[in-house]
Amino acid sequence: MKRFTLSHWGIYEGEQDGTGALRLRPYANDPDPSPIGVHQTARELRDLRVRRPAIRKSWLEGGAGTSTHLRGREAFVEVEWDEALDLVGQELDRVRARFGNSAIFGGSYGWGSAGRFHHAQSQIHRFLNMIGGYVRHQDSYSLGAAHVIMPHVVDGMNELISYHHSWDVLAEHCQLFVSFGGVPAKNSQSAPGGVGRHRVSAGLKAMREAGVRFINIGPVSDNIETGGPVEWIQCRPGTDTALMLGIASELHRRKLHDVAFLTTHCVGYDEFERYLVGATDGVPKTAAWAEGISGVPSGVIQDLALGMHRCRTVINVAWSLQRAHHGEQPFWMVVTLAAMLGQIGLPGGGFGVGYGCLNTVGTPHEKLGGPTLSQGRNAVKDFIPVARIADLLLKPGEPFQYDGKQYRYPDIRLVYWAGGNPFHHHQDINRFLEAWRKPDTIVVHEQYWTATARHADIVLPISTSIERDDLGYASQEAILLWMAKMTEPVGEARDDFTVFAQLAARLGVAEAFTENRDPAQWLEHMYDDTRERYASAGIDLPVFDAFRERGLVDLHDRARSVVMLDEFRRDPSAAPVNTPSGRIELYSQTVASFDLRDCPGHACWIPPVEYLGAPQAADFPLHLLSDQPRNKLHSQLDGSPLSAGGKLAGREPIYMHPSDAAQRGIATGDIVEVFNARGRCLAGAVVSDAIMAGVVRMSTGAWYDPEPGSGRDKHGNPNVLTADIPASELSQGCAAQSCLVQVSAPVQKPPPVTAFDLPRFSTDRPGLVGIRATGGGIE
Ligand SMILES: Nc1nc2c(c(=O)[nH]1)N[C@H]1C(S)=C(S)[C@@H](COP(=O)(O)OP(=O)(O)OC[C@H]3O[C@@H](n4cnc5c(=O)[nH]c(N)nc54)[C@H](O)[C@@H]3O)O[C@H]1N2
Ligand SMILES: Nc1nc2c(c(=O)[nH]1)N[C@H]1C(S)=C(S)[C@@H](COP(=O)(O)OP(=O)(O)OC[C@H]3O[C@@H](n4cnc5c(=O)[nH]c(N)nc54)[C@H](O)[C@@H]3O)O[C@H]1N2
Ligand SMILES: [Mo]
Numbered sequence: 102m103k104r105f106t107l108s109h110w111g112i113y114e115g116e117q118d119g120t121g122a123l124r125l126r127p128y129a130n131d132p133d134p135s136p137i138g139v140h141q142t143a144r145e146l147r148d149l150r151v152r153r154p155a156i157r158k159s160w161l162e163g164g165a166g167t168s169t170h171l172r173g174r175e176a177f178v179e180v181e182w183d184e185a186l187d188l189v190g191q192e193l194d195r196v197r198a199r200f201g202n203s204a205i206f207g208g209s210y211g212w213g214s215a216g217r218f219h220h221a222q223s224q225i226h227r228f229l230n231m232i233g234g235y236v237r238h239q240d241s242y243s244l245g246a247a248h249v250i251m252p253h254v255v256d257g258m259n260e261l262i263s264y265h266h267s268w269d270v271l272a273e274h275c276q277l278f279v280s281f282g283g284v285p286a287k288n289s290q291s292a293p294g295g296v297g298r299h300r301v302s303a304g305l306k307a308m309r310e311a312g313v314r315f316i317n318i319g320p321v322s323d324n325i326e327t328g329g330p331v332e333w334i335q336c337r338p339g340t341d342t343a344l345m346l347g348i349a350s351e352l353h354r355r356k357l358h359d360v361a362f363l364t365t366h367c368v369g370y371d372e373f374e375r376y377l378v379g380a381t382d383g384v385p386k387t388a389a390w391a392e393g394i395s396g397v398p399s400g401v402i403q404d405l406a407l408g409m410h411r412c413r414t415v416i417n418v419a420w421s422l423q424r425a426h427h428g429e430q431p432f433w434m435v436v437t438l439a440a441m442l443g444q445i446g447l448p449g450g451g452f453g454v455g456y457g458c459l460n461t462v463g464t465p466h467e468k469l470g471g472p473t474l475s476q477g478r479n480a481v482k483d484f485i486p487v488a489r490i491a492d493l494l495l496k497p498g499e500p501f502q503y504d505g506k507q508y509r510y511p512d513i514r515l516v517y518w519a520g521g522n523p524f525h526h527h528q529d530i531n532r533f534l535e536a537w538r539k540p541d542t543i544v545v546h547e548q549y550w551t552a553t554a555r556h557a558d559i560v561l562p563i564s565t566s567i568e569r570d571d572l573g574y575a576s577q578e579a580i581l582l583w584m585a586k587m588t589e590p591v592g593e594a595r596d597d598f599t600v601f602a603q604l605a606a607r608l609g610v611a612e613a614f615t616e617n618r619d620p621a622q623w624l625e626h627m628y629d630d631t632r633e634r635y636a637s638a639g640i641d642l643p644v645f646d647a648f649r650e651r652g653l654v655d656l657h658d659r660a661r662s663v664v665m666l667d668e669f670r671r672d673p674s675a676a677p678v679n680t681p682s683g684r685i686e687l688y689s690q691t692v693a694s695f696d697l698r699d700c701p702g703h704a705c706w707i708p709p710v711e712y713l714g715a716p717q718a719a720d721f722p723l724h725l726l727s728d729q730p731r732n733k734l735h736s737q738l739d740g741s742p743l744s745a746g747g748k749l750a751g752r753e754p755i756y757m758h759p760s761d762a763a764q765r766g767i768a769t770g771d772i773v774e775v776f777n778a779r780g781r782c783l784a785g786a787v788v789s790d791a792i793m794a795g796v797v798r799m800s801t802g803a804w805y806d807p808e809p810g811s812g813r814d815k816h817g818n819p820n821v822l823t824a825d826i827p828a829s830e831l832s833q834g835c836a837a838q839s840c841l842v843q844v845s846a847p848v849q850k851p852p853p854v855t856a857f858d859l860p861r862f863s864t865d866r867p868g869l870v871g872i873r874a875t876g877g878g879i880e
Pocket of ligand 2: 321728732735838
């Protein structure tokens with residue numbers, strides 16, 4: 102019997118090595134497996150596990166709200182599970198009774214692990230709903246701006262992602278593939294919930310073999326590999342919209358825009374055109390104008406316009422473009438430009454919003470609902486746009502805008518996190534640290550001693566996916582997997598479900614939460630439900646026992662070719678897009694009616710607060726890209742040998758152009774300090790001409806490791822540098838990419854890195870005072 106497990110990086114098979122130790126090897130049918138997932142069994146990671154329930158010493162001694170400034174700095178006391186669960190239960194009860202459920206933040210954003218039952222987000226949300234609800238989050242760090250703007254323009258992001266041209270259609274029909282931000286193989290290793298087979302490298306290779314011309318526009322060149330030539334056009338980060346406007350203006354000047362398509366399939370081109378030619382603001386968005394902003398020579402811009410017009414063209418944008426100040430604009434603009442070219446809905450023509458960002462984009466597989474755990478109903482209406490977590494904690498009662506409406510931040514007393522790492526994902530960690538001191542109590546479920554766990558009051562140890570049975574499924578990946586438990590949980594770790602079930606019992610909602618099923622019964626129940634639904638779609642799944650025996654159902658032979666928006670193109674009245682007009686909205690009455698300074702009614706260039714053309718560039722002359730890491734997923738598995746192998750003297754690499762390095766006397770391997778007014782960190786320099794001058798790149802994922810006193814991060818977490826500002830008042834999305842920094846000369850005696858130390862534990866067991874905090878009185 103084969104034992105499989107599914108991870109965000111793909112399918113792996115468990116086997117015993119010569120010594121009897123568990124090893125993972127990639128699924129034999131995956132043509133391009135990711136090395137990341139193999140490391141799930143690494144011994145180095147085991148050492149970082151949370152082994153027993155642990156409580157911050159002064160919280161245990163003084164109760165909720167005690168010495169919150171010591172979070173992350175003082176010792177933990179390990180306690181028995183029952184005691185920890187009693188305390189968490191009593192504290193949840195205190196907060197909901199005294200302040201109401203809208204004082205509980207349970208948004209708890211993060212990727213957690215693959216697996217449909219032991220899905221941390223579903224579990225925590227279901228549990229909190231059963232006890233009266235919680236403040237939730239809306240949208241994602243991935244696509245904060247895009248999730249809000251795209252439904253006004255063409256369709257929701259989740260829908261768009263599901264029906265991009267499949268790779269075979271691109272190879273057969275596309276002639277010119279222009280990508281803003283490459284098609285990074287490093288990123289397409291992953292997909293949320295799992296990857297069936299990695300298809301992006303093969304997809305690019307087939308395109309190259311079919312003779313497709315590739316142009317990569319952006320600050321770095323090593324983010325696309327086709328096996329053949331790729332033309333690189335260097336463009337200042339954050340200025341893609343200006344460049345696209347320059348191309349649009351050139352199409353307009355030569356009367357090459359497709360008036361028929363703009364009339365039959367779009368609304369609002371005229372309003373956009375008035376802006377394009379400068380009728381509304383006196384500034385024609387010519388190629389020369391775009392050169393001044395983006396640094397791309399106007400001749401190149403003119404050639405791009407002609408090149409795109411002459412052949413079947415896809416224009417793709419990476420998600421990083423919208424993870425920026427005014428990040429709505431490049432996404433609106435790519436659709437506008439593609440609409441002017443008039444190829445939307447033709448095979449191999451139009452736009453892409455994320456080829457390469459995940460394995461999923463370009464999938465040939467249909468959307469079939471997988472097994473899901475119902476989350477119940479949330480009785481609390483309050484929410485935050487996900488990246489406003491620090492504002493939520495710092496500004497209770499204050500108003501915020503979101504998608505044209507005004508809301509208020511509730512007053513949070515308790516933060517409950519399961520399956521995410523805000524000390525990884527949030528911007529401006531020094532500001533976040535201040536916000537993190539506000540709540541009375543922070544409870545974290547974690548597998549590892551991440552910075553978030555270390556900065557909590559109560560940490561509960563959780564099992565990993567290879568330590569529990571689960572159902573594996575990911576949208577449009579054509580697999581259904583029995584994720585077999587392969588090893589016993591480390592220490593006293595339990596799964597999230599079991600922890601919440603035990604808390605539910607303490608809070609009187611055991612039956613509502615568990616429906617009298619244990620995990621094994623839930624898995625069978627969820628599988629049977631899926632089997633029934635698939636049967637009505639004409640797919641025969643084996644009965645549960647046979648499925649478990651077989652381990653894997655592979656639906657890859659159901660692949661078909663997908664042409665994005667073909668039905669809409671054929672007949673926009675019969676198959677309208679999902680906007681108020683049913684047409685692609687190049688001008689949106691709805692967005693215009695919100696009357697926002699930072700997101701008007703059509704795509705436009707609004708300078709970001711930080712970019713190479715901003716006044717701050719005088720002090721901080723380098724644009725910092727904090728992209729996704731090659732050797733891990735976010736902060737997950739950072740302690741593995743694979744991730745460690747990519748570091749320099751234990752720090753995250755920072756890539757910089759030879760001229761920027763020479764100015765500072767830096768050579769590859771030097772340790773440097775990266776800083777701005779918000780924070781500072783150390784990094785290992787890599788001098789490279791795959792990045793343009795004036796730009797530096799540090800991937801995310803290094804565990805936050807501040808020096809006591811100065812707060813300088815020794816390990817290279819770029820979020821001590823990024824700005825905690827929203828993309829705009831429309832979306833409130835994460836804007837991490839708009840960030841200017843300075844880099845120092847080499848640091849002579851860098852302090853040792855200690856990112857992977859465990860926290861201190863105290864065996865000095867204080868007399869338990871219990872939960873003392875009183876209404877409003879805990880400051
Ligand atoms: N500067 C900058 N910042 C960024 C980005 C950027 O481009 N630049 N990208 C952003 C993006 S797109 C994203 S998606 C976020 C990602 O941010 P996160 O998703 O928060 O990052 P992860 O490191 O994946 O955190 C997942 C955590 O869940 C834990 N975990 C795994 N399985 C389980 C489980 O079964 N139960 C429990 N309780 N815990 C579990 C893991 O140990 C890990 O600590 O980061 C964002 N931050
Ligand atoms: N291995 C691995 N894969 C991952 C992840 C991971 O952590 N590890 N994270 C996953 C997640 S959650 C997400 S949301 C996706 C994210 O997908 P993206 O957000 O697209 O990923 P990034 O790596 O941040 O950026 C993609 C490329 O855009 C370039 N770029 C940055 N700023 C600009 C700009 O202003 N203009 C242009 N033209 N290019 C720019 C970057 O240098 C990079 O090469 O990746 C997913 N894939
Ligand atoms: Mo993401």
